[in-house]
Amino acid sequence: MxxxxxxxxxxxxxxxxxxxxxxxxxxxxxxxxxxxxxxxxxxxxxxxxxxxxxxxxxxxxxxxxxxxxxxxxxxxxxxxxxxKPEFDQAALRETGIGTDIALLNGNVPDENGGLFFTIQNEDGEARYTRNGNFTVDGEGFLTTKQGSYVLDQAGERIQTGGVEFNVTEDGILEANGQATPLGISYTNDATQMVKEGNANFSFNGEEGQQAPVNARNVEGVTFNTRQGSLERSNVxxxxxxxxxxxxxxxxxxxxxxxxxxxxxxxxxxxxxxxxx
Structure with a gap:
C-alpha cells in the first residue's frame, strides 16, 4: 500500500x-x-x-x-x-538594426555539433551565445545587451567606434578601415553546454570532451552571418x-x-x- x-x-x-x-x-x-x-x-x-x-x-x-x-x-x-537544450536552427526575424547579427548554421559535421558567438562575461571568462542582439557601449566596443563584450577570432574585444559598421556574410566586421573576424566558436557536442541565463552558455564537458574552438579552423564547418536580423527562439x-x-x-x-x-x-x- x-x-x-x-x-x-x-x-x-x-x-x-x-x-x-x-x-x-x-x-x-x-x-x-x-x-x-x-x-x-x-x-x-x-x-x-x-x-x-x-x-x-x-x-x-x-x-x-x-x-x-x-x-x-x-x-x-x-x-x-x-x-537538455535543443540546438535546432530557428527562423530569422529581420530587424533592420545594424548591431543585430544572426548566426546561421551551414555544414556541421558532428551530429550534436553547435556554433556560437563568443563573448566575455564580467569576470573575464569566455561564454557562448546564439543571441546576436548586440549594441555598442560608450567606449565603442561591441557588447551584448547585458554588457558582455563580444570577442573576435583572437579572443579580443571588438572596437567599432560606433554603430556604423558592416558585417559580411562570412562573419567579418568592417569598421574604421579594419576587417575583424567575429569570434565564432564550434563544439562537436553542444549537449555539454550549460545554460547561464540571458541565452548564454558555458562549457561543462567531461574529461576528453572538446571545448569550443575557433569554427574557422575546423574542417567541414561552415556558417553565415546576417546583419540586421536576429535568430528567433526555437520554442x-x-x-x-x-x-x-x-x-x-x-x-x-x-x-x-x-x-x-x-x-x-x-x-x-x-x-x-x-x-x-
Missing part, C-alpha cells in the same frame, strides 16, 4: 518539474537565440516479483522443498533525470502549450491515485482495524 503512495507521489513531482521546464520555455519564446529545454524522464529500477512457496514430496519424512517462480517486474516510479508555442496540458493531466491523474490510496488507508485504520 505504501509503495503506491511513493509511486504516485514520484509521478506528481516529475510532472511538476516538467511543468517548470515548459513554463520557462514559454516565458523565453521572444528571447532571441533562446534554445528550448527538453526534459528526460526515467523510471526507477524495476523490482522483480517472485512467488515463494513449498512443494511437498511423498516421502517417509514428508519432505518439503522451497519453490520460487518468477511473476514479473514492477516499476516503482518515475523522475526527471535531466534537461513552438502551440506544441509547448499542448505538452503543458498533457503534463497537467498526468499530474492530476497521479493526484487522484494518491487520494484513492489515502481513502483506502483511512478505511483500513479507522474501520477495518477498529477494536470492538
Amino acid at each position: 505504501l509503495r503506491g503512495y511513493y509511486t504516485a507521489a514520484s509521478g506528481m513531482l516529475a510532472q511538476q518539474r516538467r511543468q517548470q521546464v515548459l513554463n520557462n520555455n514559454l516565458s523565453n519564446m521572444s528571447t532571441p537565440g533562446y534554445k528550448q529545454d527538453q526534459g528526460s524522464m526515467r523510471a526507477f529500477p524495476d523490482m522483480l516479483i517472485e512467488r515463494m512457496e513449498s512443494k511437498s514430496l511423498p516421502t517417509k519424512n514428508n519432505l518439503n522443498l522451497p519453490v520460487r517462480s518468477e511473476v514479473g517486474s514492477m516499476n516503482t516510479g518515475v523522475y526527471m533525470q535531466e534537461t 513552438d508555442p502551440a506544441k509547448t502549450m499542448t505538452e503543458m496540458m498533457s503534463s497537467y493531466r498526468l499530474f492530476e491523474t497521479n493526484q487522484k491515485v494518491l487520494k484513492a490510496y489515502d481513502r483506502s488507508m483511512d478505511k483500513a485504520v479507522n474501520e477495518i482495524g477498529r477494536v470492538r
Whole structure:
C-alpha cells in the first residue's frame, strides 16, 4: 500500500518539474537565440516479483522443498533525470538594426555539433551565445545587451567606434578601415553546454570532451552571418502549450491515485482495524 503512495507521489513531482521546464520555455519564446529545454524522464529500477512457496514430496519424512517462480517486474516510479537544450536552427526575424547579427548554421559535421558567438562575461571568462542582439557601449566596443563584450577570432574585444559598421556574410566586421573576424566558436557536442541565463552558455564537458574552438579552423564547418536580423527562439508555442496540458493531466491523474490510496488507508485504520 505504501509503495503506491511513493509511486504516485514520484509521478506528481516529475510532472511538476516538467511543468517548470515548459513554463520557462514559454516565458523565453521572444528571447532571441533562446534554445528550448527538453526534459528526460526515467523510471526507477524495476523490482522483480517472485512467488515463494513449498512443494511437498511423498516421502517417509514428508519432505518439503522451497519453490520460487518468477511473476514479473514492477516499476516503482518515475523522475526527471535531466534537461537538455535543443540546438535546432530557428527562423530569422529581420530587424533592420545594424548591431543585430544572426548566426546561421551551414555544414556541421558532428551530429550534436553547435556554433556560437563568443563573448566575455564580467569576470573575464569566455561564454557562448546564439543571441546576436548586440549594441555598442560608450567606449565603442561591441557588447551584448547585458554588457558582455563580444570577442573576435583572437579572443579580443571588438572596437567599432560606433554603430556604423558592416558585417559580411562570412562573419567579418568592417569598421574604421579594419576587417575583424567575429569570434565564432564550434563544439562537436553542444549537449555539454550549460545554460547561464540571458541565452548564454558555458562549457561543462567531461574529461576528453572538446571545448569550443575557433569554427574557422575546423574542417567541414561552415556558417553565415546576417546583419540586421536576429535568430528567433526555437520554442513552438502551440506544441509547448499542448505538452503543458498533457503534463497537467498526468499530474492530476497521479493526484487522484494518491487520494484513492489515502481513502483506502483511512478505511483500513479507522474501520477495518477498529477494536470492538
